Amino acid sequence: MKGRQPLMNIDHIWAQYRRSLQGFLSKKVANPDDAEDLLQEILIKSYQQLDTIKDAAKLKAWLFQIAHHTIIDFYRSRGRSSLDQLTDVAMSEIESEEWEADVYEALTPCLLPFIEALPDEEATLLKAVEIEGRPQKVLAEQLGLNYSTLKSRVKRSRQSLYTLFNRCCAFSLDKHGNLVDYAPRKREEGGCCG
Numbered sequence: 001m002k003g004r005q006p007l008m009n010i011d012h013i014w015a016q017y018r019r020s021l022q023g024f025l026s027k028k029v030a031n032p033d034d035a036e037d038l039l040q041e042i043l044i045k046s047y048q049q050l051d052t053i054k055d056a057a058k059l060k061a062w063l064f065q066i067a068h069h070t071i072i073d074f075y076r077s078r079g080r081s082s083l084d085q086l087t088d089v090a091m092s093e094i095e096s097e098e099w100e101a102d103v104y105e106a107l108t109p110c111l112l113p114f115i116e117a118l119p120d121e122e123a124t125l126l127k128a129v130e131i132e133g134r135p136q137k138v139l140a141e142q143l144g145l146n147y148s149t150l151k152s153r154v155k156r157s158r159q160s161l162y163t164l165f166n167r168c169c170a171f172s173l174d175k176h177g178n179l180v181d182y183a184p185r186k187r188e189e190g191g192c193c194g
Contacts, residue, residue, distance in 0.1 A: 010047045017063050018043075018133050024064065028071050036135055038074055042067050043133075114164050122157035129154055 021042060025035040045066050053062050115126045128134045140150035165171070170183045 010043075010050060013046065013050075013059065013063070014043060014133065015131075017060065019130075020060075021063065021067055024067055025071070029074065033137075034074070036137075038067075038070055039133075040135065042070050045070065114161055117164060118157065118160055121153075122160055125150075125154055125157050126161060 018039070022035070022039060025038055026032070029035040029038060042063070046063060049066070053059060112127075112131065115123050115130070117123075118126065125139075128139055129136060136150055136154060137147055140147040143150065145153075168185055170185055
């Protein structure tokens with residue numbers, strides 16, 4: 001661990017790729033709670049195996065490979081028919097989906113200033129969930145809220161954040177509602193750019 005480069009720090013890696021992995025999981029696992037559990041499992045596995053990665057340029061592919069295997073294990077534990085459905089998804093599909101993750105990575109540095117522009121309660125929730133990656137169930141317990149109440153508040157906060165983002169950028173979404181591209185709006189269009 002001592003000789004590890006700063007890029008290979010798990011906190012840095014997770015801050016950079018967590019949203020991409022969340023998007024990937026949401027496409028492969030229908031239940032959001034299962035997807036959140038798998039995300040935490042991927043974090044643990046990547047932390048435990050971090051010393052095995054030697055080339056930082058291959059980090060993204062390495063993380064998605066861990067995610068792919070974690071999903072396979074998940075479906076395997078649920079039975080053969082579920083596994084057959086998943087194994088039809090080849091690694092090449094994972095690679096083709098990584099370009100979508102690049103859009104999220106490009107917008108990540110913009111996220112915090114927009115979150116901070118929200119009312120305090122919304123900003124606090126989104127920082128905890130989106131920036132710190134805290135599971136909503138755990139956060140609900142810590143705040144003394146019903147889980148469904150917290151989920152509703154997070155959803156409302158995300159909608160507020162989207163409204164702010166949408167003033168500055170035009171977004172392109174796929175048929176599942178996933179972000180695939182964006183373009184900054186010019187000031188004369190009511191946007192934030194010159």
